[in-house]
Amino acid sequence: MRRRGLAALRAAATAVVALIVVLLVAFHGGSHSAPAASALAPRAATTAPGVPAQAYTTLRLIDAGDWPAAAHAPGTKGGDTWRNSGGDLPRKTSAGVAISYREWDVNAKQRGRTRDAERIVTGSDGSAWYTGDHYRTFTRMR
Structure with a gap:
Protein backbone atom coordinates (compact mmCIF):
# COMPACT_ATOMS: atom_id res chain seq x y z
CA MET A 1 0.00 0.00 0.00
CA ARG A 2 2.75 2.42 0.93
CA ARG A 3 4.63 1.76 -2.32
CA ARG A 4 1.52 2.53 -4.36
CA GLY A 5 1.16 5.83 -2.48
CA LEU A 6 4.77 6.79 -3.20
CA ALA A 7 4.39 5.81 -6.85
CA ALA A 8 1.24 7.93 -7.13
CA LEU A 9 3.03 10.85 -5.47
CA ARG A 10 5.96 10.55 -7.89
CA ALA A 11 3.60 10.41 -10.85
CA ALA A 12 1.77 13.52 -9.64
CA ALA A 13 5.04 15.39 -9.08
CA THR A 14 6.24 14.43 -12.56
CA ALA A 15 2.98 15.63 -14.08
CA VAL A 16 3.23 18.97 -12.25
CA VAL A 17 6.82 19.50 -13.41
CA ALA A 18 5.85 18.61 -17.00
CA LEU A 19 2.94 21.07 -16.85
CA ILE A 20 5.21 23.84 -15.59
CA VAL A 21 7.70 23.19 -18.41
CA VAL A 22 4.93 23.24 -21.01
CA LEU A 23 3.56 26.52 -19.61
CA LEU A 24 7.00 28.13 -19.54
CA VAL A 25 7.71 27.14 -23.12
CA ALA A 26 4.28 28.38 -24.21
CA PHE A 27 4.68 31.65 -22.30
CA HIS A 28 8.18 32.36 -23.64
CA GLY A 29 7.49 31.03 -27.10
CA GLY A 30 10.19 28.41 -26.81
CA SER A 31 12.85 30.97 -27.67
CA HIS A 32 16.21 30.77 -25.96
CA SER A 33 17.70 33.78 -27.72
CA ALA A 34 18.60 37.01 -25.97
CA PRO A 35 15.94 39.71 -25.91
CA ALA A 36 15.99 42.22 -28.71
Missing part, protein backbone atom coordinates in the same frame (compact mmCIF):
# COMPACT_ATOMS: atom_id res chain seq x y z
CA ALA A 37 18.02 45.36 -28.09
CA SER A 38 14.78 47.36 -28.07
CA ALA A 39 13.57 45.30 -25.12
CA LEU A 40 16.59 46.42 -23.08
CA ALA A 41 16.57 50.03 -24.25
CA PRO A 42 15.42 52.61 -21.73
CA ARG A 43 11.70 53.22 -21.97
CA ALA A 44 10.13 56.63 -21.73
CA ALA A 45 9.54 57.56 -18.12
CA THR A 46 6.13 58.61 -16.94
CA THR A 47 5.72 60.61 -13.77
CA ALA A 48 5.63 58.50 -10.61
CA PRO A 49 4.12 59.95 -7.43
CA GLY A 50 6.76 61.38 -5.11
CA VAL A 51 9.44 61.71 -7.78
CA PRO A 52 10.42 65.35 -8.43
CA ALA A 53 10.51 66.75 -11.95
CA GLN A 54 14.26 67.34 -11.61
CA ALA A 55 14.78 63.58 -11.31
CA TYR A 56 13.13 63.08 -14.71
CA THR A 57 15.23 65.87 -16.21
CA THR A 58 18.36 64.17 -14.88
CA LEU A 59 17.17 60.77 -16.13
CA ARG A 60 16.80 62.19 -19.66
CA LEU A 61 20.39 63.48 -19.43
CA ILE A 62 21.58 60.08 -18.16
CA ASP A 63 19.83 58.33 -21.07
CA ALA A 64 21.45 60.78 -23.51
CA GLY A 65 24.88 60.12 -21.99
CA ASP A 66 25.20 63.75 -20.84
CA TRP A 67 25.12 63.37 -17.04
CA PRO A 68 26.99 64.35 -14.88
CA ALA A 69 28.95 66.52 -17.37
CA ALA A 70 25.82 68.60 -18.12
CA ALA A 71 25.73 69.67 -14.46
CA HIS A 72 28.84 71.82 -14.99
CA ALA A 73 29.50 71.32 -11.28
CA PRO A 74 32.67 69.66 -10.00
CA GLY A 75 31.89 66.87 -7.55
CA THR A 76 28.62 65.83 -9.19
CA LYS A 77 28.77 62.05 -9.53
CA GLY A 78 27.25 59.58 -11.92
CA GLY A 79 27.75 56.18 -13.44
CA ASP A 80 29.48 54.42 -10.54
CA THR A 81 28.52 50.83 -9.79
CA TRP A 82 25.81 50.46 -7.16
CA ARG A 83 26.00 46.99 -5.64
CA ASN A 84 22.44 46.49 -4.33
CA SER A 85 24.03 44.64 -1.41
CA GLY A 86 20.89 45.02 0.70
CA GLY A 87 18.74 43.46 -2.02
CA ASP A 88 16.43 46.49 -2.07
CA LEU A 89 16.02 46.26 -5.85
CA PRO A 90 15.45 43.18 -8.01
CA ARG A 91 18.58 41.08 -8.49
CA LYS A 92 17.36 39.32 -11.66
CA THR A 93 14.92 39.88 -14.48
CA SER A 94 11.85 37.67 -14.86
CA ALA A 95 13.96 35.63 -17.30
CA GLY A 96 16.61 35.04 -14.63
CA VAL A 97 19.23 37.43 -16.02
CA ALA A 98 21.30 39.24 -13.38
CA ILE A 99 20.73 43.00 -13.18
CA SER A 100 23.67 45.34 -12.58
CA TYR A 101 23.08 48.87 -11.31
CA ARG A 102 24.68 52.32 -11.59
CA GLU A 103 24.08 55.30 -9.32
CA TRP A 104 23.70 58.97 -10.26
CA ASP A 105 23.28 62.24 -8.36
CA VAL A 106 19.94 63.85 -9.20
CA ASN A 107 21.12 67.40 -8.51
CA ALA A 108 24.33 69.20 -9.35
CA LYS A 109 26.66 69.53 -6.38
CA GLN A 110 26.58 73.00 -4.87
CA ARG A 111 29.91 74.67 -4.18
CA GLY A 112 30.81 74.57 -0.48
CA ARG A 113 28.21 71.89 0.31
CA THR A 114 28.19 68.11 0.43
CA ARG A 115 26.19 66.14 -2.13
CA ASP A 116 22.51 65.85 -1.23
CA ALA A 117 20.63 62.58 -0.61
CA GLU A 118 18.78 62.35 -3.94
CA ARG A 119 19.95 59.62 -6.32
CA ILE A 120 18.80 57.74 -9.38
CA VAL A 121 19.78 54.09 -9.70
CA THR A 122 19.62 52.67 -13.23
CA GLY A 123 19.54 48.97 -14.01
CA SER A 124 20.99 47.01 -16.91
CA ASP A 125 17.40 45.89 -17.55
CA GLY A 126 16.37 49.48 -18.43
CA SER A 127 14.80 50.19 -15.04
CA ALA A 128 15.32 53.47 -13.17
CA TRP A 129 14.70 54.06 -9.47
CA TYR A 130 14.57 57.29 -7.46
CA THR A 131 15.62 57.62 -3.85
CA GLY A 132 15.26 60.91 -2.03
CA ASP A 133 16.62 59.57 1.25
CA HIS A 134 19.98 58.14 0.23
CA TYR A 135 18.95 54.56 -0.55
CA ARG A 136 16.52 53.98 2.33
CA THR A 137 13.45 53.88 0.05
CA PHE A 138 13.02 53.61 -3.72
CA THR A 139 10.33 54.62 -6.20
CA ARG A 140 10.35 53.08 -9.66
CA MET A 141 10.61 55.74 -12.36
CA ARG A 142 10.35 53.25 -15.23
Whole structure:
Protein backbone atom coordinates (compact mmCIF):
# COMPACT_ATOMS: atom_id res chain seq x y z
CA MET A 1 0.00 0.00 0.00
CA ARG A 2 2.75 2.42 0.93
CA ARG A 3 4.63 1.76 -2.32
CA ARG A 4 1.52 2.53 -4.36
CA GLY A 5 1.16 5.83 -2.48
CA LEU A 6 4.77 6.79 -3.20
CA ALA A 7 4.39 5.81 -6.85
CA ALA A 8 1.24 7.93 -7.13
CA LEU A 9 3.03 10.85 -5.47
CA ARG A 10 5.96 10.55 -7.89
CA ALA A 11 3.60 10.41 -10.85
CA ALA A 12 1.77 13.52 -9.64
CA ALA A 13 5.04 15.39 -9.08
CA THR A 14 6.24 14.43 -12.56
CA ALA A 15 2.98 15.63 -14.08
CA VAL A 16 3.23 18.97 -12.25
CA VAL A 17 6.82 19.50 -13.41
CA ALA A 18 5.85 18.61 -17.00
CA LEU A 19 2.94 21.07 -16.85
CA ILE A 20 5.21 23.84 -15.59
CA VAL A 21 7.70 23.19 -18.41
CA VAL A 22 4.93 23.24 -21.01
CA LEU A 23 3.56 26.52 -19.61
CA LEU A 24 7.00 28.13 -19.54
CA VAL A 25 7.71 27.14 -23.12
CA ALA A 26 4.28 28.38 -24.21
CA PHE A 27 4.68 31.65 -22.30
CA HIS A 28 8.18 32.36 -23.64
CA GLY A 29 7.49 31.03 -27.10
CA GLY A 30 10.19 28.41 -26.81
CA SER A 31 12.85 30.97 -27.67
CA HIS A 32 16.21 30.77 -25.96
CA SER A 33 17.70 33.78 -27.72
CA ALA A 34 18.60 37.01 -25.97
CA PRO A 35 15.94 39.71 -25.91
CA ALA A 36 15.99 42.22 -28.71
CA ALA A 37 18.02 45.36 -28.09
CA SER A 38 14.78 47.36 -28.07
CA ALA A 39 13.57 45.30 -25.12
CA LEU A 40 16.59 46.42 -23.08
CA ALA A 41 16.57 50.03 -24.25
CA PRO A 42 15.42 52.61 -21.73
CA ARG A 43 11.70 53.22 -21.97
CA ALA A 44 10.13 56.63 -21.73
CA ALA A 45 9.54 57.56 -18.12
CA THR A 46 6.13 58.61 -16.94
CA THR A 47 5.72 60.61 -13.77
CA ALA A 48 5.63 58.50 -10.61
CA PRO A 49 4.12 59.95 -7.43
CA GLY A 50 6.76 61.38 -5.11
CA VAL A 51 9.44 61.71 -7.78
CA PRO A 52 10.42 65.35 -8.43
CA ALA A 53 10.51 66.75 -11.95
CA GLN A 54 14.26 67.34 -11.61
CA ALA A 55 14.78 63.58 -11.31
CA TYR A 56 13.13 63.08 -14.71
CA THR A 57 15.23 65.87 -16.21
CA THR A 58 18.36 64.17 -14.88
CA LEU A 59 17.17 60.77 -16.13
CA ARG A 60 16.80 62.19 -19.66
CA LEU A 61 20.39 63.48 -19.43
CA ILE A 62 21.58 60.08 -18.16
CA ASP A 63 19.83 58.33 -21.07
CA ALA A 64 21.45 60.78 -23.51
CA GLY A 65 24.88 60.12 -21.99
CA ASP A 66 25.20 63.75 -20.84
CA TRP A 67 25.12 63.37 -17.04
CA PRO A 68 26.99 64.35 -14.88
CA ALA A 69 28.95 66.52 -17.37
CA ALA A 70 25.82 68.60 -18.12
CA ALA A 71 25.73 69.67 -14.46
CA HIS A 72 28.84 71.82 -14.99
CA ALA A 73 29.50 71.32 -11.28
CA PRO A 74 32.67 69.66 -10.00
CA GLY A 75 31.89 66.87 -7.55
CA THR A 76 28.62 65.83 -9.19
CA LYS A 77 28.77 62.05 -9.53
CA GLY A 78 27.25 59.58 -11.92
CA GLY A 79 27.75 56.18 -13.44
CA ASP A 80 29.48 54.42 -10.54
CA THR A 81 28.52 50.83 -9.79
CA TRP A 82 25.81 50.46 -7.16
CA ARG A 83 26.00 46.99 -5.64
CA ASN A 84 22.44 46.49 -4.33
CA SER A 85 24.03 44.64 -1.41
CA GLY A 86 20.89 45.02 0.70
CA GLY A 87 18.74 43.46 -2.02
CA ASP A 88 16.43 46.49 -2.07
CA LEU A 89 16.02 46.26 -5.85
CA PRO A 90 15.45 43.18 -8.01
CA ARG A 91 18.58 41.08 -8.49
CA LYS A 92 17.36 39.32 -11.66
CA THR A 93 14.92 39.88 -14.48
CA SER A 94 11.85 37.67 -14.86
CA ALA A 95 13.96 35.63 -17.30
CA GLY A 96 16.61 35.04 -14.63
CA VAL A 97 19.23 37.43 -16.02
CA ALA A 98 21.30 39.24 -13.38
CA ILE A 99 20.73 43.00 -13.18
CA SER A 100 23.67 45.34 -12.58
CA TYR A 101 23.08 48.87 -11.31
CA ARG A 102 24.68 52.32 -11.59
CA GLU A 103 24.08 55.30 -9.32
CA TRP A 104 23.70 58.97 -10.26
CA ASP A 105 23.28 62.24 -8.36
CA VAL A 106 19.94 63.85 -9.20
CA ASN A 107 21.12 67.40 -8.51
CA ALA A 108 24.33 69.20 -9.35
CA LYS A 109 26.66 69.53 -6.38
CA GLN A 110 26.58 73.00 -4.87
CA ARG A 111 29.91 74.67 -4.18
CA GLY A 112 30.81 74.57 -0.48
CA ARG A 113 28.21 71.89 0.31
CA THR A 114 28.19 68.11 0.43
CA ARG A 115 26.19 66.14 -2.13
CA ASP A 116 22.51 65.85 -1.23
CA ALA A 117 20.63 62.58 -0.61
CA GLU A 118 18.78 62.35 -3.94
CA ARG A 119 19.95 59.62 -6.32
CA ILE A 120 18.80 57.74 -9.38
CA VAL A 121 19.78 54.09 -9.70
CA THR A 122 19.62 52.67 -13.23
CA GLY A 123 19.54 48.97 -14.01
CA SER A 124 20.99 47.01 -16.91
CA ASP A 125 17.40 45.89 -17.55
CA GLY A 126 16.37 49.48 -18.43
CA SER A 127 14.80 50.19 -15.04
CA ALA A 128 15.32 53.47 -13.17
CA TRP A 129 14.70 54.06 -9.47
CA TYR A 130 14.57 57.29 -7.46
CA THR A 131 15.62 57.62 -3.85
CA GLY A 132 15.26 60.91 -2.03
CA ASP A 133 16.62 59.57 1.25
CA HIS A 134 19.98 58.14 0.23
CA TYR A 135 18.95 54.56 -0.55
CA ARG A 136 16.52 53.98 2.33
CA THR A 137 13.45 53.88 0.05
CA PHE A 138 13.02 53.61 -3.72
CA THR A 139 10.33 54.62 -6.20
CA ARG A 140 10.35 53.08 -9.66
CA MET A 141 10.61 55.74 -12.36
CA ARG A 142 10.35 53.25 -15.23
